[in-house]
Amino acid sequence: MKYSSISEAAAVYGIPESTIRYYEKKGLLPLIERDQAGRRLFSERQLALLGAVICLKNTHMPISKIKQYMEWIVEGDSTxxxxxxxxxxxxxxxxxxxxxxxxxxxxxxxxxxxxxxxxxxxxxxxxxxxx
Amino acid sequence: MKYSSISEAAAVYGIPESTIRYYEKKGLLPLIERDQAGRRLFSERQLALLGAVICLKNTHMPISKIKQYMEWIVEGDSTxxxxxxxxxxxxxxxxxxxxxxxxxxxxxxxxxxxxxxxxxxxxxxxxxxxx
DNA sequence: ATACGACTTAAACCATGGTTTAAGTCAACA
DNA sequence: TGTTGACTTAAACCATGGTTTAAGTCGTAT
Incomplete structure (x- = not known):
């Protein structure tokens, strides 16, 4: 599986890296993997989830709700x-x-x-x- | 000519009075008249201008630009x-x-x-x- | 006369959504 | 081995767009 760095992920969506870090800290991007050095690794799946966050944000869903939504995704089919x-x-x-x-x-x-x-x-x- | 109080103007557009005061302080509502007691008087014209401010704000024009626009209106035909x-x-x-x-x-x-x-x-x- | 409601002000406070800074770690290349 | 570049963190800082507070002033109805 191919992984992207934070700078690549940022480039894909044309946003600053700092925004991605901010989203992760706020709980909008759960399950991001890390390499041995602690650097974030974005799988295709993670990139898609980041895209979903950006879609919801750009349609003015507040961060607290986006967070709820992402938590439900992690929880699985029961949600x-x-x-x-x-x-x-x-x-x-x-x-x-x-x-x-x-x-x-x-x-x-x-x-x-x-x-x-x-x-x-x-x-x-x-x-x-x-x- | 009929004048409205700030509470009436606020009711017309369904916004708090505090927002109208804030807009005036920011320079978005020039030329608002006052009665002898210093209370704001909104003419039909002023109400229409407030409506324009709300239209521009709701379409995400920043306050600084709305201010510029309102200043141009006051300046007259040369703008x-x-x-x-x-x-x-x-x-x-x-x-x-x-x-x-x-x-x-x-x-x-x-x-x-x-x-x-x-x-x-x-x-x-x-x-x-x-x- | 006084009490009430509607209004006034300046200044402090708040929420949202980031951005910037400072100090440090790691991997790879010269 | 040391320097470079990409990354890490926590915490401070910022911009925008209001909202709230505190203290006070009017005009009218009782």
């Missing part, structure tokens, strides 16, 4: 229902956030239209006055 | 182009964020599918064993 329920709730939360952002987006687009028109009007006015 | 450009950039940023969230959303949906299947398989297995 499948709980994980399913958590992901269903999270899907809803992400969906709601996307809807809200989309609404705000159209507010922003209205502003852009207004500004564009106002600027055009001012330009037209200047054109007329300069004749 | 129309700058405001337009800022809103165009922000539209792009919001759009990008929505895209990213949408991608992560399908990752979450995949997890939900996997969990659902696994749970079904385990249930089927139990059913068979119990006969």
């Amino acid at each position: 499948l229902e709980r994980r399913l329920e958590m992901m269903q709730r999270h899907r809803q939360a992400v969906h709601d956030e996307i809807s809200l952002m989309t609404q705000y987006l159209s507010g922003i687009e209205e502003k852009i239209e207004r500004y564009t028109k106002q600027i055009q009007e001012i330009k037209n006015g200047e054109e007329v006055r300069s004749r | 129309l182009e700058r405001r337009l450009e800022m809103m165009q950039r922000h539209r792009q940023a919001v759009h990008d964020e929505i895209s990213l969230m949408t991608q992560y959303l399908s990752g979450i949906e995949e997890k939900i599918e996997r969990y659902t299947k696994q749970i079904q398989e385990i249930k089927n297995g139990e059913e068979v064993r119990s006969r």
